[in-house]
Every structure is written in structure tokens, then in C-alpha cells.
Amino acid sequence: MTMQDARMPEEGQSREIGWHKGYVSGSRPDIRVPVRRVHLTNGKDVTLYDTSGPYTDPQIDTDVRRGLAPLRDNWIIGRGDTEEYPGREPQPEDDGIRHTSPRGGLRNLDAVFPGRPRLPRRGRTGTDGRRLAVTQLAYARRGEITPEMEYVAIRENRSPEFVRDEIAAGRAVLPANVNHPEIEPMIIGKNFLVKVNANIGNSAVTSSIEEEVEKMTWATRWGADTVMDLSTGRNIHTTREWVLRNSPVPIGTVPLYQALEKVDGRAEELTWDVYKDTVIEQCEQGVDYMTVHAGVLLRYVPLTARRKTGIVSRGGSIMAAWCLAHHKESFLYTHFEELCEILRAYDVTFSLGDGLRPGSIADANDEAQFAELQTLGELNRIAKAHDVQTMIEGPGHVPMHKIKENIDLQQEICEEAPFYTLGPLTTDIAPAYDHITSGIGAAMIGWWGTAMLCYVTPKEHLGLPNRDDVKTGVITYKIAAHAADVAKGHPGAQDWDDALSDARFEFRWEDQFNLALDPDTAREYHDETLPAEPAKTAHFCSMCGPKFCSMKISQDIRREHGGDLGGPALGTAEIEAGMAEKSKEFAESGNRVYLPLAD
């Protein structure tokens, strides 16, 4: 997050206090990077990173049945290295509709996405007979700066060359399937802002597809940088289509879940062909990154036998079950190069899953976990050889003193490929508060170099997160990510903290609310205690009350000893008049001094 006071509001944008959607233009008219611009009462502007998409732009009329505008189409087509093709014929099984199913039939067809018809796109066939690598990694390695790279450079306040070089080195990924032109490009890497992923997914036959789209827009509204659609069961294909066509952020999936549905949930019946067919189906739809548990090898499975909580990764245990049932090596591992050839033709990014991650403090950093990590390092090198962008998934449940070893080993073994962790949870004793037990670990591992943090909601281990849980999970993880950005000394990150602290010191309550990660809740909490409008400009707050205010004394000290430090320090008369008046109001309101601090 960066502050750019120099930037003035866009033409036609009002200057009223509060915040609005703004755009920063790039080198070509179709590069317009969205920002959240906060107008402060002191006349300054604060510009913040914005993930909310066109939905927060009053000048854009969005319609989930039509989908978002394909803003990347010209860039993709302009590169001339892809071709449209008829694509795979959708099957009833893609939506979990089977003749054997009691609920079978065609009842879901009315849910088919009504938006503009489109043909899938993929890399053309090259002179060597292979599909061309149409990945940002391939372009970066050739020294090209794509519009996507320039876009994220503006978003991150970095140079396009820096972005290109980080991608070329494999230290960052820019997930952008050629079949997902609707996204606003973003980048994941340790030398960029720490990112947050939110999970959604239909959890009941009765849950409407619109609900999932709404969950996605709600998560991005609060700051989710990517969204994983973990839908399973029925309508999986159609739900994903609606989510993709309406998502301004990259969408990730675990193809294994849908493949398992296609074999009616029987892990042992999975085959490479069913899996491959599912991957292609999702590549054609526009999935930007896929979790692949190719690191779960047959010989690693017994290493989990003496664990306290065995295998807790769903994908990991599916593959473990398959390996045991067939007593063969995982088909994901044996067909990995073939998989690379598919992903490179769509620019789908690998998220190499940690199927053997620990599910409890007791199992952290054990032999099974680190054995798999070695294999992920091997697969990372293979994927890169195929020009496929790659990130690595990490745990899980890890006590604080064992967290750093995770990021250090991963960076060494996986040649600095972006690390993408789930938490980690730092204790197992607080079900219903695992957004907090894991937010602690997430902030630490982010500081030490993890590029993206997968959120955990309060319902983790207990049930299905609702709308409030999604918001709580995203806000908690934005806190962890930003605390990490500040600790890493990311350029400009602390400007946000400073702007809010300035507002606090100068009693600019409205500015504090508008700068807050969650302005609505901050305002609501303040108003519970001091509802009166005047209180929003009061030169004291409910903590110290009117009679004594530490901030006021600090301002007196500043005047007496700080010389003229500039800034709108309040005049003594102004303060005293304000204090006297507020003192009266405050006494009448019956409120008294309260101090949540220790002293």
C-alpha cells in the first residue's frame, strides 16, 4: 500500500471528504490501474491498493449475468501467439449430473452462464510441434515487458523492468490464463506486497450460483488478491464459469476435486485421463492457477503413519489413497511433464500443493513434510524448464519457533519460487478463533518472505464460513500481510500507518475512519461511545476524556519544545475553547474517563 500525495484526483472526480475509486494511467490508454483514493480533511490524498474491481466504480454498470469486460483481450490477441479453437464439449458429468444420480436430469441447465459466447484460446503450435509457451515467464525470459507487467509495476510502485526480472528469475508469478481476460493483473513474489487468498466454494446443492459470485465479490471488496474456488459436487463447472466471468482477481482451483466427483468420489478409480480431461476443461474456462499435489509419493505415505493427525490435506489424502490402492507412484508425478505442456499453452500457474503438510503442532516440520518439499523442489525445476510459472504451497500448523525453518528451506529447495502458506496456525487450542491463531503465524512467515497468505476463517475445523466469517478472515489476513510489508520495509508500506497515526494525533476522526482497513466497523465502534456528530471533531476521545487528554499535552509540548514543526497543530485557544465545550457535553452525556491502556 502506498501513499502518493502528489497524485491529484482524476478529472470528473469530486473532492468531497471520504474515498472513491480512482485510476492511474499507464503508457497506453487501455492500462488503467484501479486505486482507492482517500480524501483527507487536511487536503491531502492517500492512494491505496485496490482489489475490489469494477464493482466499486459507480461509473461502471456491472451485471453478473453479462460478466466483466475482457480488458486483456487486446493484449492477448495482440501477442499473436494464441489461437481460438472449438474446445472440449462440456459433459453433464462436469456438473456432477449422472444418470445414476437420483437428482439427475437437466434441472441445472438454466444456470448455464448467459454471457457473451466465447471460444477457448491456447498457444499456437510451434515449429517444434509443441504448443507455444504463452506464459508471462516465457515473455520475461525473452526480455519482453507485457502490458500485464506494466500494470502490476504501477500497482506496486516498481519499475516494469524490475517486475520482468523478478518473473524471469522465477521469484514472482503473474497468474493470468489467456482465457481469463477479465482480470486486473497482480503479482505474487517476496519482493512485492504480500498477498492474501480467500477460499469460496459451493457447499450445498441448494446454494445458488449467484451466492458464490457474491462471496467472491465480497472477499475482493475487503482485499482478497486472489480467490480459490473449491466448489465440489453439483454445478461445479457452471459455478466456476460464473465466478470466472465475474472475477477481477485471478482464480485458483484444485482440479483433483472435480476429477474425484467424475469418478463418484472413489479415489482409487481416478486415472490420468480423467484428471487430464478435467485440467483441460478448467484451462479452457480460464482458471489462473491450479493446486497440484504431485509431491505425494508412494514412499512418503508411510512416513505419516505415526503422526498425531496423519494427512489433513484433502488433495494429499486423495493421492495417498490412490497410491496405496494401486501401490504405484502417483499419476500426477509420473505425468508431470505432460501436465506442464498443457499449462504452458494457457499460461496457467502451478501451485504445487503440500499434500503432507502438518495438521497439528505436534506434526510440524516432520520427515513426511520435508520429504515432500524436496520433491516439490524437483517439480519446480521441471515446470520452469517448460516455462510454466510456479509457486509452492506451505503449512498449516506450526509453532512459532519452527516457522522460519519452513520459509528458509522452501526458498533454498525451490530456488526462491513464491511461497504460499495456509496460516500457519501457531496453536491448536482455539477452534473458533483460528483466524487469530493463524494470523499470528501468517504475519511472521510473511515478514520472513512468504509471498501469499491463504486466509483462515473463524469457522476453520468447525464448519462453513458465512459472509461475516469471510470478511473477518480477509481483514485478519490483510492485517498480517500489511504488518509483514511494514516489517520487510516494503517501499511506502508504512506511509499508510503514518497517515492514520497523523490523523489520530490531530483528532481527525473522519480521516481515521476513512483510512481504516474497515471504515464501517471503526466508525460504528466510535459512535457506540460518542454518537454525537460534534464528537467526530472533538479534541479528545473517549479514552482520556475532556478533562485530561494526553494528545493535547503532547501538542502543547510540541509547541513549546518542537519549534515550528509545521502541520496543523491546533491553536491553544482553539483547543481550550473546544475542550471547555466538549467537557460540558461530555459531563452531561454521563461519560467519564476510560483508559483501555495499561497506564
Next chain:
Amino acid sequence: MTMQDARMPEEGQSREIGWHKGYVSGSRPDIRVPVRRVHLTNGKDVTLYDTSGPYTDPQIDTDVRRGLAPLRDNWIIGRGDTEEYPGREPQPEDDGIRHTSPRGGLRNLDAVFPGRPRLPRRGRTGTDGRRLAVTQLAYARRGEITPEMEYVAIRENRSPEFVRDEIAAGRAVLPANVNHPEIEPMIIGKNFLVKVNANIGNSAVTSSIEEEVEKMTWATRWGADTVMDLSTGRNIHTTREWVLRNSPVPIGTVPLYQALEKVDGRAEELTWDVYKDTVIEQCEQGVDYMTVHAGVLLRYVPLTARRKTGIVSRGGSIMAAWCLAHHKESFLYTHFEELCEILRAYDVTFSLGDGLRPGSIADANDEAQFAELQTLGELNRIAKAHDVQTMIEGPGHVPMHKIKENIDLQQEICEEAPFYTLGPLTTDIAPAYDHITSGIGAAMIGWWGTAMLCYVTPKEHLGLPNRDDVKTGVITYKIAAHAADVAKGHPGAQDWDDALSDARFEFRWEDQFNLALDPDTAREYHDETLPAEPAKTAHFCSMCGPKFCSMKISQDIRREHGGDLGGPALGTAEIEAGMAEKSKEFAESGNRVYLPLAD
């Protein structure tokens, strides 16, 4: 927190599933250490540290108008080094009642604590004319093991000698005013469990005294190890009396707040005599530790002038204002030895306040903060020379990469005296979520050696915490404290995590709830998704659903590759029967697979 499966329930205690209050006996009948004993469905017991006092013991009839039983009276009297005396005559001003007050008069006298009459007690006069030091530090230095020391040794699973030696070395404090015989002794030091403090305080003339007592019992119910009464304004003396007589945990205060009320809120009118009178008033009532901002020296005040947020500690800015008004050195500093002589006669513990702590990320670890810390080191040595127990307060707002320097410097400068920090908050951008921004910093600084963490509630910076905020603050800080205990490798700390993880792996839902830090909320969240009673014994959960369960597969793997690892691994038939039945229920319930995890 420690697990002691060997211990059987006390006589007369039932063995039904769930948890109940238990006691562990010491070397004498009046040493009975309370524990929370959780009865698991697998026949094991888990014994947890309990701070909730007699209120959770159904066999004890408590009455806030009578107060708690003075269980330490025999120990204190038995030492024969204290005497009762008439004590100071309470003044109307003690309760903020002034003839000048519009609301003056005697309207509050009906609130006077009705419990048993008592005379204050203090150390007898010694041969050298000084009051005897009746502090746990003095006893420990003489090699004595007091009943209080044995009590905390049992609570912490340490030897009494270890407890004595940590206190003698000044690495730990055992706050226990001879006038607060009601407490269940506890210890604060880096080689013991990390403790949590919760703040209360009357915040409105209209708030009833019973409300404050209820806040105190509510905070300890969820795990607060100590409570600071930050009451100000009216009824301050009477409120404190009610809180003390009903508190099973040590009570801390900031005497400066009441002293300021006695001079009608005019900092410059404060005098040593008014302050001293207030300290004695509170010593006689039974306050166990006092925050004293004696480190704010006149020459340090200008160092805060160029800060972003000046002085945010209320006590710190009161003293800064006094120093500026008189342009003299702080009377707390100039009279510090006299203050030590008072506290040693009651065994009141110093909490040397960090009046110049940073109030924003920008001000962390600056010259003003560390200059004061040097003075706190000097005062710590003086206090110890007077046999007064001492801990040191710390920040505040500190980015993650600057946290460790705080604990390392404090330990060096203050000769390992217990560190007691507020958070620290790791970012300033999330008002309304500062329990989380600070819980992150609290866990880290706890891991690195901080002995007690002062909680922060969601209302921090915004307003007055209500009952829910107090609970959220305490739970968040218990998470931070326990995560720190696990990371420090505190003996037995991880047993709690392991017990809950075992329950999770074996689908013992009731045990998971009963072991949770907040069983009520954990059960409530689970039931939102799977309300049916059978679901509580289901061999799957709502995350993976019945058709596919990673835990089940892990159990299969354990059977196949783990040999006989013992433990109640479920029989395959049992699982399959359960799965088939649950599968049917689950399908009928309309629920489908959902996975909040990344894969």
C-alpha cells in the same frame, strides 16, 4: 497449561464428560490449588490452569456483598512480621466527592462495601527503625519458601525451590499485598507460563459498582491472570474496595489517576503529598501492584516533540505536564526511595510504567523510549535494594522487525526483571481490530521472554469495551500467551494442543469443544453447520463430508503402515457403518463437501 492424566478426579467429584473445578493439594491442608479438569470420552483427564476463582466452584457459595474468603490470612499472620493498625481515615475526596461538586453530598455512601470489617496490615517496625520488608522477594532472598511460593509451584508444575530462586533473582514477581488475602497466588516471570492482564474501570458516573465486579469475574472466567482497575472519577475508592474484596487474582492500579482526581484533574497541582497519601490509601486497601511513571524525566520530554504521536501514555503525559509546568524533576523520581519504603511494608509490587512508549509504528524504538528505559533500569536496582518486587512495562506500537530489540534491551538494562507489555500493535491501519494487530506482536514478544501481556480489545483507540470486547480481548491474548508458551518449550504446554489434536483426529467432537479455549463458541459454530446430535460423533466433519474424509484415510494408512500404535483407532467396520449411515443423513441434509483449506 499442563496435562496430568495420572491425576484422578477429587473425591466426591463426578466423572461425567465435560469439565469441572478441581483442586490439587499441597503440603498443608490450606494449600488447595484450583484446576480446570476436563473429562474426555476416552477416559482420560486433562488438567488445565484455572484463573476463574471460587465463582466456578458449585460447592462454594459466593456473595459479592460479602467478598471472598481471606485464604491467605493464616499465612500472612503466621509469619508474624506484620501488624494491624487503624489506618488512614477515608475521605470524601477518595470517592471524588467535593463540596464544590454539583453532584456532591453523600449519595454514594450506600455503596460502601458491606463485607466484614477489617483493619489494614503492614510490616512491623524493625530494629533499624524501618518498616520490615514483608515481600516475597525478601523471604526468597532469605531462602524461605512461603505457602504462596509452594502454591504457584503446584500451579506451574515447578519445584518450590525453583520458584523461590526465580523470585530471589528478581526474574519473577509474586504480587500479593498483605491486605489482599483473598487472592489465589500466581507468579509472573519469563521462566513461567506467560500471563495475561485485563483492564477494567468505571467509565461512567452511572455505571454501577457491581458492574465493575462483574467485569472482573468475567475477565478471569476467560483466563485473565491479573486485572488492572483503571477507574477514575467518582466512586474510585469504593469501586476498588468491591473489586479487591471479590477478586481471586492480583489487582493492579495507577495511583496517579486517583491523585489527579484529588486535584480536580489539574496535573500541575499534583504534589508528592497528595500522591503519597493516595498510594498509602491503596496499599491499605490491598492493591497488589502499582504502575508508577517515575521514568519520565524533565530532560526526556523534549525528545517527544518531534514524534508523530507524542506521548500516548496517560500517566506519562500527566508527569510530562507536571515537569513542564514546574520545570522541575518528577516528584516520582525524586521521592522514589521513600515510595520504596512504603511499598515494602505491604508487599506491593512495582510496575514501572513506560510513560514515553511509542503510540505509533513511526515512533517505535526511538530516543525518548529508550532513554526512559535506562532510567527504569536505574529505578529497578533501587527498588530491589529495598526488597520491593519489580516488573517493567513495555510498548505499545512496534513493527515486527523492531520487537525483539525491545525485550532484549529491557532484559539487559533491567537485569531480567519481568517485562510486561501492551501488545505491541504491529500496524496502525486497523482500528476496530487492534486485538489482532497487537495479538501478533504479543505472541512474538511473549515467545522472546516477555512475562505478562496486557490485553487490547477491539475498541482500542475508539471507545469503551463492553462485555463481549473484554472476552474477545482476553481470548485473543490467551492465544498469544499459549502460542508463546509452546514456542518457548514450556514444560507441558504443548500437551494441551496434543490433547485437542488427538480428539480432532479421532472425531471426538465433544472433547474438542470441552478442550477449546472457548468451548461455547466452538460448539455453536459447529452446530450451525451440523446441528444434529449424531454429527457430534460422526466420523467425518463438514469440511470433507461423508463421501471423502482425509482423517479416515489417515486412519486406514495408520492401520496399514503404522503397525499397532495403540490408541483407540476406529475399526474399519465401525467407520464404514458410521460413514454409510452419516452419508445418508448428510445427503438428506443437503450438505455437500466444503473445504476451508487451500487444498
